[in-house]
Amino acid sequence: MIVNSLSYENFHVATNFYSTCSVIAEEFSRLYCSKEKDLYGGILGRTSHLIKDYDVNVRKQVLQDCDILLHLIWETINIGHWKDVDVFWRQLYRSICFIKSVNLSWDDRIAEAILSCDMGLIMGAPFGEELFVQELADFLSQHVSIDSLCETEHEPVRKAEFPLPFLSNHKEIPQVNAPSLEKFIELLNPSTPFIMKNVIDHWPAMKKWNPSYLIQNHGERTVPIEIGSSYTSEQWSQKLLKLKDFIRTYMLTSSNEVAYLAQYELFNHITRLKEDITPLDYCAVSESDVVTNCWFGPEGTVSPLHHDHYQNLFCQVYGYKRFIMFDSHDNMHPHQHHLLKNTSQIDVESPNALRDFPDLADKTAWIADLGPGDVLYLPLHWWHHVRSLSVSFSVSLWWKK
Ligand SMILES: O=C(O)CCC(=O)C(=O)O
Structure with a gap:
């Protein structure tokens, strides 16, 4: 007992x-x-x-x-x-x-x-x-013993080289160092993306969260995992997996399949993880409750080009991710089906993207490679395509204004 x-x-x-x-x-x-x-x-x-x-x-x-x-x-x-x-x-x-x-x-x-x-x-x-x-x-x-195998030793994370897609106009995202709340409110004004540095460096998660830590501390927990390269692909499915099996199968060994713990309110499930982050003062500007989602997966996860009904402070805790973004006013040819209305038909990484959607040439792609500690401000309804360039753990804070 x-x-x-x-x-x-x-x-x-x-x-x-x-x-x-x-x-x-x-x-x-x-x-x-x-x-x-x-x-x-x-x-x-x-x-x-x-x-x-x-x-x-x-x-x-x-x-x-x-x-x-x-x-x-x-x-x-x-x-x-x-x-x-x-x-x-x-x-x-x-x-x-x-x-x-x-x-x-x-x-x-x-x-x-x-x-x-x-x-x-x-x-x-x-x-x-x-x-x-x-x-x-x-x-x-906390009282279950996880077999600690040498595979769970933590190694520093490396960013994969992944070619930038062939899009006509690229724009780098401005960076700002830990703005005050007043400065942050000012920065919101043009409603364009920017990256904040040094705002989550104090989060315990920044030191703790890595595959080995997560196996050893939360490995026995079961979570919903998406299987397949992207939610628009035909082979996409979902299964329930123990965190330790998810990490070992899809992150610590090479797998033909991509699996992703995507857009999941993990802190309502594994509440102890929530102690590893602290709310951002910037969220005080939100007019409704902040929705906090976790995104954890191996290198190669892709969230296809889509937009959300929220403002987003996207916090990159572990590993690297690439965002390719377009203005909310750009017509990015959304799918007709009501379930995919917020998702574009354009695969921005495809070499045929410009051939298939010639008006893409008139649009500016805002590109941000995020690394550990970066916080991206993504305005309401801005289109975004996201690829992980390594094993990656991110926390998105969705809010309304
Ligand atoms: O990180 C990802 O794969 C997608 C993130 C995203 O779409 C969001 O935070 O709204």
Whole structure:
């Protein structure tokens, strides 16, 4: 049992998680009994009862109940369109994953317990649990031993030589050293990109985040990974992978496939990582909550030319990336399909780009090669094509003004 090998303080933490489970199961069983009066309410009622009794012998039964419920809910949440699924099912899914995880951890099945939390975080929805699931996963992943192989030794990252595409007009991006907030607001005025230096150098992430650190500290965590050279390609797919397997397969060994942890709110999932960054004062200008996404992948990831409905402060923490950008007013021939309306049909790296889209010759490509510590300001709706020139970890801060 994990608690036997841990301190009193951790025993206390684990016990708290356990009693929280009983409250959650009871609450859901009450909701279900009134909402559907069916199987779910019945099983949950029994689960909450079993948890309350807090008897080692009932854990097997609780785990069985959890598996039955997860199986049933899985079917419900995966039928039809994801957006049409009542959030209630996803909340229930996350809460059962939590209960299952606590029970597994009491049996010292730590890797399975972490996986259960992660499944709840990825497929489920928050149920007002104030980060219980994230905390449990963080707590457990500090007590799981990751086999430390020599391959995880950290080596300095090198930037690949990648030829610039043949585009008629290039423009270098201006650089500015750690501007004050007032200066930053002034710089926003022409609505053109610029790079800020020395604004994130103090982030602990700048020293910590590298493949070896991430394997050793968060390797057991499961995350959604995109497979394929770009989201517009036909072979594109998604899978759930443990961070250690993602890194080992796609970054530490050569692979024919490109895989990318792309545009993912990783800090809502692995909350401990959030301690490694500090919010930027510049985001104070935002009129709504800042959306923080992580982008982690090997050399060769490509985000095809597209634009977003946000202003962006793109923070390059580890490795190198190349941005090729065009003004928001340029017609970059977006796809017709409503799902790809923000994505251009132009592959700016293709040798045929100018032949296929001759008006590209009239447009200016703003090019920025970002390295560790660089923060790029990318204005609202500016088109951008992004390629990683090494293993790379970036954090984008999307905001509105
Ligand atoms: O880094 C990337 O691959 C794409 C980044 C991006 O599109 C964004 O931050 O909006």
